[in-house]
Amino acid sequence: xxxxxxxxxxxxxxxxxxxxxxxxxxxxxxxxxxxxxxxxxxxxxxxxxxxxxxxxxxxxxxxxxxxxxxxxxxxxxxxxxxxxxxxxxxxxxxxxxxxxxxxxxxxxxxxxxxxxxxxxxxxxxxxxxxxxxxxxxxxxxxxxxxxxxxxxxxxxxx
Numbered sequence: 001x002x003x004x005x006x007x008x009x010x011x012x013x014x015x016x017x018x019x020x021x022x023x024x025x026x027x028x029x030x031x032x033x034x035x036x037x038x039x040x041x042x043x044x045x046x047x048x049x050x051x052x053x054x055x056x057x058x059x060x061x062x063x064x065x066x067x068x069x070x071x072x073x074x075x076x077x078x079x080x081x082x083x084x085x086x087x088x089x090x091x092x093x094x095x096x097x098x099x100x101x102x103x104x105x106x107x108x109x110x111x112x113x114x115x116x117x118x119x120x121x122x123x124x125x126x127x128x129x130x131x132x133x134x135x136x137x138x139x140x141x142x143x144x145x146x147x148x149x150x151x152x153x154x155x156x157x158x
Contacts, residue, residue, distance in 0.1 A: 021041075022041065024039065025056075027044065027065075028046055037049070039057070040056075042056065042058040043058065045059070045066075045080070046063075046064050047064070048067075050069065053070045054069050054073075055072050055073070056073050057074050057075075058076070059076040060076075060079075061077070064080060065081070075088055075089075075090045076093065077093045078095060079096075080098065080099070082102075083101045084101075084102045085102050085103045085104075086103075088104075088105070091106070091107065091108045091109075094111045094115035098116070099117075100117045100118070104121045105124055107124045109123075
């Protein structure tokens with residue numbers, strides 16, 4: 001089921017497939033994992049993951065979940081907190097209670113009202129994107145995303 005290299009590295013050796021829980025790992029609330037983990041399927045974190053490299057096809061960080069380290073996933077949904085570095089090859093989605101702090105690289109980004117991202121952010125495709133489909137933001141420092149009031153621009157022009 002799991003293989004260890006004798007240190008704090010764990011790899012799931014079960015094959016990941018759609019529609020079942022093979023190759024998936026759930027870390028429950030109150031559980032602390034320190035080290036490196038590679039999950040071929042979905043990794044659900046309701047506890048705490050500290051340090052090391054975290055790799056998974058899908059990452060779901062629940063409201064009580066905290067992940068710190070170097071995270072590389074296809075897609076991530078964050079309702080808890082992710083710090084240090086996250087790379088989402090397809091989608092980074094931050095829920096209303098979600099927090100991402102540190103560097104974030106993503107193909108697509110969704111932030112629900114109330115969600116926060118701070119640190120260095122960049123699009124994975126910024127240098128390769130077709131201008132007609134994706135805005136090129138490059139790498140930016142962002143401390144807080146605040147929705148603008150579209151009526152304030154209209155009022156100042158009128």
